Amino acid sequence: MKTMDEFMEHTIQDLYSAEQQALEAMPELSDMVQNEHLRQAFTVHQRETEMQLQRLVQIAQQLGIDPEGETCLAMQGLIEEARDLLSQLEPGQLADAAIIGAAQKMEHYEIAAYGTARTLAQQAGQKQAADLLEQTLNEEKATDTKLTTIATGEVNQQAAQSE
Amino acid sequence: MKTMDEFMEHTIQDLYSAEQQALEAMPELSDMVQNEHLRQAFTVHQRETEMQLQRLVQIAQQLGIDPEGETCLAMQGLIEEARDLLSQLEPGQLADAAIIGAAQKMEHYEIAAYGTARTLAQQAGQKQAADLLEQTLNEEKATDTKLTTIATGEVNQQAAQSE
Numbered sequence: 001m002k003t004m005d006e007f008m009e010h011t012i013q014d015l016y017s018a019e020q021q022a023l024e025a026m027p028e029l030s031d032m033v034q035n036e037h038l039r040q041a042f043t044v045h046q047r048e049t050e051m052q053l054q055r056l057v058q059i060a061q062q063l064g065i066d067p068e069g070e071t072c073l074a075m076q077g078l079i080e081e082a083r084d085l086l087s088q089l090e091p092g093q094l095a096d097a098a099i100i101g102a103a104q105k106m107e108h109y110e111i112a113a114y115g116t117a118r119t120l121a122q123q124a125g126q127k128q129a130a131d132l133l134e135q136t137l138n139e140e141k142a143t144d145t146k147l148t149t150i151a152t153g154e155v156n157q158q159a160a161q162s163e
Numbered sequence: 164m165k166t167m168d169e170f171m172e173h174t175i176q177d178l179y180s181a182e183q184q185a186l187e188a189m190p191e192l193s194d195m196v197q198n199e200h201l202r203q204a205f206t207v208h209q210r211e212t213e214m215q216l217q218r219l220v221q222i223a224q225q226l227g228i229d230p231e232g233e234t235c236l237a238m239q240g241l242i243e244e245a246r247d248l249l250s251q252l253e254p255g256q257l258a259d260a261a262i263i264g265a266a267q268k269m270e271h272y273e274i275a276a277y278g279t280a281r282t283l284a285q286q287a288g289q290k291q292a293a294d295l296l297e298q299t300l301n302e303e304k305a306t307d308t309k310l311t312t313i314a315t316g317e318v319n320q321q322a323a324q325s326e
Contacts, residue, residue: 001251004323007261010248073247074268077240084236085173088164098170101279105237108275109268115311116264123319148278156286160167 013070093159107144176233256322270307
């Protein structure tokens, strides 16, 4: 890897793999959810993720690159960790709290990765790509905030009280 | 895992493992750094991480738990990904940009994890632990902001211009 363009290509392909893995893992997390608001948040986020994957395809077309070609090792680790945690839990308020924690870690990975990609695109003068990346970045931040609201507003308190 | 206390224990042990792995991996990243401000930021963050590990030991003592016992699989994946990326780069401005991206992904993992831990501690009425976790959370956010400033202010532009 010798140029900013090659680094950008790597970054987009890593994100594409991260989003694909997240989309595949989402049902494993959401199937265990008991809280209605959390379940709804997962349904909305699943649709959003499909759209975000489409946006990455669009960006790849604009940049003249293939969106596939990388495996995001970090998302692999995040999903493995979530799986390991959930295997130790029964569905209920505590599992809901743990699922929110795991989902927020995945969101934060994406926030960091889209932040980097957006800034690289801006500085490379790729305005259209930068705008699309920023759109997704804002969605990921909004999802993270929504998960915090569900955690602090209902799930964690119920989990603490149910002991 | 059946109680909030057990989930809290898992969360603290996961963070302890994450910080230890990050501390161990830091020289691999910083040794390759060329930009002077970025190098300084790594030196400061290394000292901060040592302090954050001590804080986790203190929290574990307060909660009457062992800080060791988990391996953070997500941080393993993040480090593996950073290593894979850096193996494709020669030291220089592009590598500096890539190192910032990798470090910010690690920071964001910690931001999500400390955010969850702080909120759990607050809701469990563990005020001292919550305050210590919030202190680290704020440091991680400040490090992330500092890295963004270095990236946008100097490193990325130089990397784009050096092509």
